[in-house]
Amino acid sequence: MKIFYAIQATGNGHISRAIQLYPFLQKYGSVDFFLSGNNSSLNIDLPVKFKSEGCSLHYSKCGGLNYWDIVKNIKPTQIYKDAKSLPLKNYDVIINDFESITSLACKLQKVHSVQFGHQASFISKNTPRPEKKNIMGEMILKHYATSPKHIGLHFEKYDSFIHPPIIKDEIINSNPKNLNHITVYLPSFQKDCLEKAFNKLADVQFHWFLNDIAFKYSEGNITYFPVDQKQFNVSLINCDGIITGGGFETPAEALYLRKKILSIPIRDHYEQESNAAALKKMGVPVVYEIDEDFDKIIKNWLNTKIIYPKIQPNNIPETLQHLFDTYHN
Incomplete structure (x- = not known):
């Protein structure tokens, strides 16, 4: 065939x-x-x-x-x-x-x-x-x-x-841990849109995956990663939570791993807004606009205990x- x-x-x-x-x-x-x-x-x-x-x-x-x-x-x-x-x-x-x-x-x-x-x-x-x-x-x-x-x-x-x-085999066959970092994957945001908010949370470690990063390096409480599937999988499997868009695959894998999720759907992207609506029904917090208080939103999210429904692969x-x-x- x-x-x-x-x-x-x-x-x-x-x-x-x-x-x-x-x-x-x-x-x-x-x-x-x-x-x-x-x-x-x-x-x-x-x-x-x-x-x-x-x-x-x-x-x-x-x-x-x-x-x-x-x-x-x-x-x-x-x-x-x-x-x-x-x-x-x-x-x-x-x-x-x-x-x-x-x-x-x-x-x-x-x-x-x-x-x-x-x-x-x-x-x-x-x-x-x-x-x-x-x-x-x-x-x-x-x-x-x-x-x-x-x-x-x-x-x-x-x-x-x-x-x-x-769900990828690497996720299904993993042994999830909490190594107390936050994984960030937001391809529609440039670095200077969010960096200030992350820097305000000096006691929180961020693993930030960006398209324009060529190699892994750290500055303060942020470790920058190139978009690489293997490194991303490791970060996600071992994170405390993930800040990501309103896509489908990444939130699905995070839900499977029982990780905390903060969803920021791409503005004016109807499919992502629809996915965010589905996530919201499942108890996932959704942020539609980033402002000067974004660091407080992250802190509140991290301090709130949320139990999401377990999804099947x-x-x-x-x-x-x-x-x-x-x-x-």
């Missing part, structure tokens, strides 16, 4: 999930990966056969999306050419993790596909949304990467087609068997 797997590289989560799934997919046949976008900072240890600039996210300085930069870097003519050139009819199964070019290619070439991943869960009206719904955000979630079939992943089973999150063999058994249904 030949399998085509499309990855939306607007963040590290989609790639991390694909890396975890790859050995299981190989049991069904050969796998070729298509990578679209350029926001990921992970080393991609996958057989990527096709690439496209696609659509990438661009951030403002302190925690928001820069829609002007996003739009001006989209190349519709190139996207159409890329969609036409993908040889999808050479494959038996098309798996699409929220990638728009593959979705377009399936329509042009009249090829079947399944949308598999976190964004697929938003097809259900039961999946949590922020109090104030956003029409454009809903349209993107439902129409950006359409498919006739959906297998969603989320924190909880909000609908029949939604499965638990894919995805049974990958079972979920993939379901995907292949029902692919044409």
Whole structure:
């Protein structure tokens, strides 16, 4: 069997999930990966056969999306050419993790596909949304990467087609400890947006992962790390808590490890705001704006005992068997 797997590289989560799934997919046949976008900072240890600039996210300085930069870097003519050139009819199964070019290619070439991943869960009206719904955000979630079939992943089973999150083996097989540091991963924030708040908390040790850091070094109570999967896993497994965005994979792993979470969703990013709404229902504190009192918010969070519900990891063999058994249904 030949399998085509499309990855939306607007963040590290989609790639991390694909890396975890790859050995299981190989049991069904050969796998070729298509990578679209350029926001990921992970080393991609996958057989990527096709690439496209696609659509990438661009951030403002302190925690928001820069829609002007996003739009001006989209190349519709190139996207159409890329969609036409993908040889999808050479494959038996098309798996699409929220990638728009593959979705377009399936329509042009009249090829079947399944949308598999976190964004697929938003097809259900039961999946949590922020109090104030956003029409454009809903349209993107439902129409950006359409498919006739959906297998969603989320924190909880909000609908029949939604499965638990894919948790990395390194996390599942770990022996979690509390070494009294706070792990920080907020790719939409530049260093000077948060550094002052962290420095005010001199008795708290921070492990801060940043895209523009080339090597690990320490200044005061902050240890700066490059975005590296192995170092991040070690930090997360041994942290007291994590300050992160409103993504899916990192909060899911933190919940699995029973770590404290402080979520700061990317401003004007509807999917992250929706994830934050789901986390809020689970008892996770959410911060929407960073101001001069952010250090006090962190201190209060650290001093508050919170018990989150235990989440179960995805049974990958079972979920993939379901995907292949029902692919044409």
